[in-house]
Amino acid sequence: MIVAWTSAGPSMLAAFLASLVEFVEALTVVLAVGTIRGWGGALGGSGLAVAVLLVIIAALGPALTRIPLDIVQLAVGALLLLFGMRWLRKAILRSAGVIALHDEEATYAKEAEALRQAGGIGRGWDKIAFATAFKITMLEGIEVVFIVVAIGAGGVGLFVPASLGALAALLVVVALGLAVHRPLASIPENTLKFVVGVLLAAFGTFWVGEGIGVAWPGADWSILGLVAGFFVVAMFTIPLCRARAGTRVSVDG
Amino acid sequence: MQWLKTIVRELFGLFVDDGSFALAIIIWLGVVGLALPHAQTDWRGAMLFGGLALILLESATRQARR
Numbered sequence: 001m002i003v004a005w006t007s008a009g010p011s012m013l014a015a016f017l018a019s020l021v022e023f024v025e026a027l028t029v030v031l032a033v034g035t036i037r038g039w040g041g042a043l044g045g046s047g048l049a050v051a052v053l054l055v056i057i058a059a060l061g062p063a064l065t066r067i068p069l070d071i072v073q074l075a076v077g078a079l080l081l082l083f084g085m086r087w088l089r090k091a092i093l094r095s096a097g098v099i100a101l102h103d104e105e106a107t108y109a110k111e112a113e114a115l116r117q118a119g120g121i122g123r124g125w126d127k128i129a130f131a132t133a134f135k136i137t138m139l140e141g142i143e144v145v146f147i148v149v150a151i152g153a154g155g156v157g158l159f160v161p162a163s164l165g166a167l168a169a170l171l172v173v174v175a176l177g178l179a180v181h182r183p184l185a186s187i188p189e190n191t192l193k194f195v196v197g198v199l200l201a202a203f204g205t206f207w208v209g210e211g212i213g214v215a216w217p218g219a220d221w222s223i224l225g226l227v228a229g230f231f232v233v234a235m236f237t238i239p240l241c242r243a244r245a246g247t248r249v250s251v252d253g
Numbered sequence: 254m255q256w257l258k259t260i261v262r263e264l265f266g267l268f269v270d271d272g273s274f275a276l277a278i279i280i281w282l283g284v285v286g287l288a289l290p291h292a293q294t295d296w297r298g299a300m301l302f303g304g305l306a307l308i309l310l311e312s313a314t315r316q317a318r319r
Contacts, residue, residue: 086274092309212286237314
């Protein structure tokens with residue numbers, strides 16, 4: 001089966017970047033659990049969560065192929081739009097300085113302190129370490145599963161590039177985690193979220209359009225046009241938000 | 254079961270953090286999907302994008318003003 005690179009390329013890139021953000025967030029907490037409470041519980045909890053997530057993917061993937069493509073595109077496109085636009089809006093507000101940037105070092109310090117305060121360290125089976133690692137891997141992993149399934153279900157043959165993108169992100173984050181043993185605070189998370197928000201909003205718009213029978217000019221090439229369109233709108237919105245926030249500050253102050 | 258509630262809440266939060274923003278997107282999809290087909294226009298794709306772009310711009314600037 002030949003998949004057009006105009007669909008497969010952006011699909012793989014969107015899945016890679018979105019998954020990278022989620023895996024970095026999970027790594028921060030798993031590192032805190034492993035460092036403070038021991039690696040047995042950290043790796044055990046994360047491992048179980050990954051197994052549960054694989055079962056969810058194995059169940060959801062084939063089930064989605066039995067639903068007519070236009071219905072899947074409409075439903076998944078709408079969810080992808082809500083997800084992508086939410087990320088893009090937040091990235092715009094962060095770039096404009098309206099809300100604070102996400103800080104992995106601060107998250108690590110807060111999580112490490114909470115894990116220390118919980119007590120019971122080094123007394124056999126560590127339920128707290130296991131549960132904390134399981135929960136964060138499930139939470140961030142479910143987002144990755146949704147992204148892969150949503151991007152993969154939007155068109156024929158897109159599941160493989162989307163899965164490969166997520167897998168590559170996992171390998172990159174695990175390799176960096178093993179190498180540096182610290183939260184990956186230098187990864188420009190807001191820039192990644194901005195790019196992913198643009199890509200997912202474009203995919204969501206395209207697939208909703210396909211689902212309701214829009215005849216896109218240039219077929220799949222329209223995805224690139226939508227990416228450019230959302231990028232321009234977002235870049236135009238950042239200074240507007242900055243100006244509005246500045247006005248608010250000067251009025252308040 | 255607290256962790257299950259947390260996961261359900263986080264799942265919902267994946268799609269909705271500002272209710273009016275999410276609602277505006279859903280309403281616009283409904284308008285383009287249900288109402289505009291009767292308009293017999295070839296511009297539905299552009300209208301779909303344009304509406305979403307305006308919703309994004311309005312919601313972000315409104316949040317910045319708060």
